Amino acid sequence: MVRGLEELDEDLPLTDFCNVLDASTGVLRNQNESGQISGGKVLGSLIKLEIPQRLVVIGDIHGDYDALHTILSKISYERYLSDDHNKLIFLGDYIDRGRRSPEVLYTVCLLKTRFPQSVILMRGNHEAPDEFPFPSHDFPFRIMELFGQGRSMALYHQKILPFFHALCLSVVIEDCFFIVHGGVPTQLPHDGTEAMETLSSAQANHMTRQTMEEILWNDPRESILDNGNFERSRRGIGKHFGRSVSQTWLRRLDVKVILRGHEPCEGYKINHQGLVFTIFTCKESYPKSKAAYLDIYSDQMIHLKNGYDLRQHMNYV
Numbered sequence: 001m002v003r004g005l006e007e008l009d010e011d012l013p014l015t016d017f018c019n020v021l022d023a024s025t026g027v028l029r030n031q032n033e034s035g036q037i038s039g040g041k042v043l044g045s046l047i048k049l050e051i052p053q054r055l056v057v058i059g060d061i062h063g064d065y066d067a068l069h070t071i072l073s074k075i076s077y078e079r080y081l082s083d084d085h086n087k088l089i090f091l092g093d094y095i096d097r098g099r100r101s102p103e104v105l106y107t108v109c110l111l112k113t114r115f116p117q118s119v120i121l122m123r124g125n126h127e128a129p130d131e132f133p134f135p136s137h138d139f140p141f142r143i144m145e146l147f148g149q150g151r152s153m154a155l156y157h158q159k160i161l162p163f164f165h166a167l168c169l170s171v172v173i174e175d176c177f178f179i180v181h182g183g184v185p186t187q188l189p190h191d192g193t194e195a196m197e198t199l200s201s202a203q204a205n206h207m208t209r210q211t212m213e214e215i216l217w218n219d220p221r222e223s224i225l226d227n228g229n230f231e232r233s234r235r236g237i238g239k240h241f242g243r244s245v246s247q248t249w250l251r252r253l254d255v256k257v258i259l260r261g262h263e264p265c266e267g268y269k270i271n272h273q274g275l276v277f278t279i280f281t282c283k284e285s286y287p288k289s290k291a292a293y294l295d296i297y298s299d300q301m302i303h304l305k306n307g308y309d310l311r312q313h314m315n316y317v
């Protein structure tokens with residue numbers, strides 16, 4: 001037995017943290033191996049879903065435990081997640097920057113373990129520190145504060161990195177959404193089959209192709225220098241992609257909107273004339289930003305035209 005979500009105001013014991021990490025990594029690996037998830041398929045690092053009955057999407061949390069808790073109570077998560085026809089998708093970047101990264105990670109792992117068919121955990125760039133290192137990864141320091149120096153390095157390498165590796169990189173919801181953490185790859189697929197193949201093999205091919213790096217790190221921009229489709233990112237990793245890149249991916253996958261997180265904003269923002277919709281769900285470390293999440297029903301998804309239609313389904317934390 002592990003400690004429930006309601007009890008986290010007390011200390012988080014190391015044994016509970018380890019048990020939940022192991023359990024959720026096991027669930028993710030089982031789903032990867034079987035290829036099965038309720039209402040869809042797991043195809044390598046891609047999950048393909050039919051339109052769910054109701055969909056909640058949470059963007060970057062970055063250790064803002066209060067924001068996460070508020071949303072879970074607002075959606076009455078016990079009842080909501082007990083129905084496999086409902087989905088809760090996390091866009092990644094659970095950790096770093098905020099004070100309570102370990103508690104946030106514990107919570108999302110616990111949710112995946114308890115509701116494996118309803119919860120989808122995506123990988124953010126902050127969950128890929130061994131493939132694409134960057135300076136502001138403070139999570140190892142947070143767990144050291146909590147559990148002590150001796151135990152933390154083993155925990156990090158033996159439990160946390162393997163959990164990160166099991167997270168998915170993209171989700172396609174039929175006729176509606178292409179979902180990634182950062183952005184879409186600038187190498188354009190020629191047809192739908194090639195698009196799916198590129199996405200499902202993104203993690204396996206990360207040493208030889210840039211797909212994974214770009215999914216995790218890219219940002220949309222309204223104007224791209226040199227009149228091209230993309231340019232190098234000022235982040236130092238990944239690229240900025242233009243409207244034609246978004247348009248091609250949406251056509252190849254036969255969906256309407258790219259949903260992504262990764263950039264601080266006032267809860268949400270729209271790029272590329274409604275083709276790209278950004279969700280941000282953290283305010284603790286970004287006082288100028290707001291935290292919001294998407295909550296939308298199947299009939300509303302069926303009638304969706306573009307990202308502008310999503311504004312009315314955004315809820316502030």
Ligand SMILES: [Mn+2]
Nearest residue numbers: 093124125262
């Ligand atoms: Mn990010």
